[in-house]
Amino acid sequence: MTKYETLYQELLKKEVVRYKDIEGIASTIMKTRHISPKYIYTEYINRLCQQGKLLHPQRGLYIAVQPTMINDPSFQPDAYLIASKLQSPYYLGYHTALELHGCAYSSYNTIYTVVPYEKKFRPFTFKHIAYQPVFTSYPNLGIKKRLHKNQEIRLSSPSKTFLDCIDRPQYAGGWEECLKSLEGLSGVTAQELKSLLTIIQKDILFRKTGLILELFTKNPYYQNILEDLQNVLEKHIGNSPMYIKKGYKSILNTTWNLYTPIEFNELLRGV
Known part of the structure; x- marks a missing residue:
């Protein structure tokens, strides 16, 4: 040879x-x-x-x-491997992480590679798959390594995936897709959520976490998580109300001091 x-x-x-x-x-x-x-x-x-x-x-x-x-137009390379080679440090996150954790409600043709801003790359499309950067200040926080086709890839852990998706649901397919996917996400733990939230220190994320965990109280994947975290979450909530989405007619959730749009509350009831 x-x-x-x-x-x-x-x-x-x-x-x-x-x-x-x-x-x-x-x-x-x-x-x-x-x-x-x-x-x-x-x-x-x-x-x-x-x-x-x-x-x-x-x-x-x-x-x-x-x-x-070779020269076969139906050839489809592995999108996760491509996304894992675009920059370093990186992790595969949001809807891409939901897919890798096996709980994405729908299949998507966009792959999200999460990178620091200084490692940005231009979005591109190849073989009908869009590759898009998402920027983070914490490229090494809450990361899980996994072998994929005998190669190591980095993705967000279940707990980090949960927080990422409720923080920026637009990268998880919007709220409906986000919640329906998170319903089936196993491996989220109170201990890791507490650790991650303490480092990120984002007021509205504490509130959103409480709201969504409250929604999932009866879900076996989230059993007792809110109970273990409630005091921590409530201590970090500011006095002023905040909005999940500004510019929409909203209702105040007094437990989490968080305004949620009326249609959002209807969506929550459907999950």
Whole structure:
């Protein structure tokens, strides 16, 4: 087997790679640490791309195509692996995390990669899947590592996923999709919620947490969580009422000092 063929076989094992991955594999195959980028591109990357064995959806990112799928328009690469290679540090969050935790109510064609603002990337679409950055100040908080197709990916833990989604439900498909998905999310714990909320220190998030946990009181996945957290949540609620959504006719929830739109309350009753 030639070095070119060996490289292709190694790339197939990873499916999605960065340029540095190709450089490292090529160095191992050629048994040298120093190979010029021009040589790697000309002798390997460019040839693989021309033959349809590598796809290039974004700068520095490559996808290895199985021999039986070369030039096949139905080929669909693994979106989670692509999203995991876009930046570092990162985690897969919001609706993408709901999917990975197996509780997303609906399937979506948008993948959310959560990154610090200084690691932003341009949103792009590849093979009918949209890849979108979401910015965070806490890229390493509440992260769970998992093997996906023999590669390690980072996603938000169940408790962090819960908080992220109720904090910014627009990235979880809107409130209805968000709540219907969270209903089936297992693994949320009072201890981790308390730890995360204490670090994030966001008043409205304490209120939203109380409101949604109250809604899920009878849900076996959330049993006793509100009971264990209620005192902590109430201590962090400010005196002034806050709004879940401003500009809508709303009703005040006196327990959490939180105005919720009338249609939102109707939605809650349906969950």
